[in-house]
Amino acid sequence: MKILTGNQVYFETVGRVEFEGVESDNPLAFRWYDPTRVVAGKTMAEHFKFACTYWHSFNGNGSDPFGSPAHFYSWERKASIVERAKEKMDSAFEFMTKMQLPYYCFHDIDLIDYTDDMLDNERNVEEIVAYAKEKQEQSGVKLLWGAANLFSHHRYMNGASTNPDFQVVAYAGAQVKVALHATIELGGENYVFGGGREGYMSLVNTNMKRERAHLAQFLHMSKDYARKNGFQGTFFIEPKPFDPTKHQYGYDAETVVGFLREFDLLDDFKLNLVTGHATLAGHTFQHELQVAADAGMLGSIAVNRSEYQKGWDTDQFPADLNELTKAMLTVLEAGGLNGGGVNFDAKVKHNATDSLELFYAHIGGMDNFARALLIADRILQHSDYKKIRNERYVSFNAGVGLDFEKDRLFLEDLWDHTISYGTSEIKSSRQEYMENLIARYL
Template identity: 45%
Template structure:
């Protein structure tokens, strides 16, 4: 019998049943949270997180059709439904067995008619969130501010041509950081949903980038002032809704941060669906960010490259999850980041059970990817091939190139005495 106030009645806590048949969909067949791989539990390598906006605020609406998801927590006044939504979410987290969740400020509590009212709403709902976190042990992986949906942000937030709008965004981020500290969030994400341009003819690119850097510096200063411990993350995206967004891909963000001297304060939250929108392979930005020591977290989803827009599907391709987890293993983990399922059930998925099935499938896909990645690393074949490929840099002139002491004169001297066929090996 369902407990009073239970939203997912009839759905038990999801357990690991590797021998379950194909018709058994409410169990993990590959994700074994307690299994130890390379000295760490599977759950600690994967650090799964459920995103609040798609799973509990999503309605199934799209640009061509209205709401299809009639969830029971969306009843009552905006504040009443916000409280129901939060209780439903924590029931889901605990039954699914994840330890983290993520949210935008405006997902958690409705926006008021004034900033003060919005802040009061957020205070009230996050008081309940703090209570539920204490009861369940579920934590906040990251908080972010919605600086793109309201009409005031139609021309951007930190890059808006009107300083009044930038100021409002700054006030919203200030409150967001207060909430992140209150809830013990391990990270804080900046997603520049409209930080870009539609027409270059009315855009001062240099000014907008300078303003964005100033905005980030203010955030760094305030975080230090209040003693918040969260890692700052920037999430790249190339386009949609803007024609061009400044945080185009990992290398664009890394270049921006280094140019403005912010690289020690930020890492990257990579969403592979965004990476493929930039024309890269699924794992490209994850590998590039990690190579610079800048990979902080992953929004674990996928898209359909043939469609060309951000579809936020649950990741089910084992090749993709293997490549992601190989990079994660090689850098020693994602902590304090994690794998956040920034994904939504389809418009036609109208059963509450579908929320569980989608997350279970994605968690199993990453568990399989993790095991594959462990095998790749432990057998050492690929690593050995890579070492052999670059072996000429381990001694002599190659070693001098490696440590930065080689000169062009030495390059010339070496090349004069090397036959072409040797150089082409």
């Protein structure tokens, strides 16, 4: 991958980040992530399709609910919207090519600042998309997915497609139209609809049934328009339970799968799962991945983690090796991600103001995922992990247990079986053994 720099070099002290192996003490090198190493039949690069998130990495200002911006960028001083966008993109592609990140993803307003004039926005997006296309061709970096930000502007304080004001719904549709064209023009492999503010703060003033139907209609319209204009990729829904609303209609993976099934959207949509959102929903990340995998809808991962002692989505880079290993066990057993990749929906911390922190964070995240992949593969290949789990269900493999699974029995048959054989002895779940098994491989 060719390193790209614009008129200005933003990360002068950093060259290309390379794989140096576990013996390396270089903080600007990979110790575990070797993109060419084959694991379970695919290279690490193919397993992960790592992507830089444009919003956190180059739009994040370090603010939090109790602190003002602490990260400042040179392009913010540019007077022209387009000039700011181009300089920001120069910085982004320098970073991505030095990190050897093969993909990136964006919301529309991440690429270029929006005004209230939609025609003006469309012209500006077309200009920056042309610039991005040149950068992609020069570097080989590709677009994993695009999206429209339908939650930050105050017009969306009561939702976008679920807003009770049709004018807001229409504006959201116009914004998605522009974002879809940008994604298609840049060869985006997928398109994401995030949860945003599609939910309610109180049911006393909300017609939930009507709002959910509007959301489904909006997704159908967007999907149909994209297909008509040549988009061949997959659409992703990103579950999130709350924050900023009290309740969001895409609460978790199970809720979203049910919603897509209810409104006949299963054929075109899969899930983009976020680690921190699983936590907010009261689940483990592995649980959300497993729900999606079992439904055949494991699409992509937007990885981060939350500070578990806090009550909001803190979007930190992944560092829990146990959590990541369990996640990779599920991904490997599911056969991998369907179209998506691993994007770092994470931001450097409020007080991490050195530009090198962005490199350290991504290197750590990529290394942790690579290490988790290797551990998960060893567990599946060399331990009795699958054997023990399968043995718990051996009574359903033959006889009346198999008849039950194949829907050949009636409730009366269960009565007859119980009268004939009584109950069985209790059997250990072997949970402690299984947890220790994973820990041994860590």
